[in-house]
Amino acid sequence: MRPLHHTQPDEVTTVAMENDLLRLEVAHLRARLKSAESELLFPGKPAPTASAGADGDADPLSDLRWLLQRIEATPLAHVLRRRSGYRRLVETYLHEDAG
Structure with a gap:
């Protein structure tokens, strides 16, 4: 069976780069959410700083x-x-x- 669409090497690279960017954006948004939740639950207490891995598993x-x-x-x-x-x-x- 033939594929419906032949991918070019530059398309694969572009999709991989976009995937990496989306992964980093999700990690950043999770860190912001965690910080906001911490601020709501414990007002006045400084929020922990988020590293590159927002889940702490970098x-x-x-x-x-x-x-x-x-x-x-x-x-x-x-x-x-x-x-x-x-x-x-x-x-x-x-x-x-x-x-």
Whole structure:
């Protein structure tokens, strides 16, 4: 069975970027809601500061993997691969599952 719509590589990238932005926006809105609820329940008490992960489950390792995957998808990734430090990061955090 043939697909109804052939996706172009730039469409996939655009949808992935939009998905990431929506995920961050939802996290931000959840943090604002949590702060507003805290202010209503405990007036006068300073609200806890919200980090990047509004649920408190921010994982720096997954953030690093996400960033490396995004960099690897760019046209200039081959320039960064010349640097030994960058190659070490990619081998350690992106290719650890393959080996």
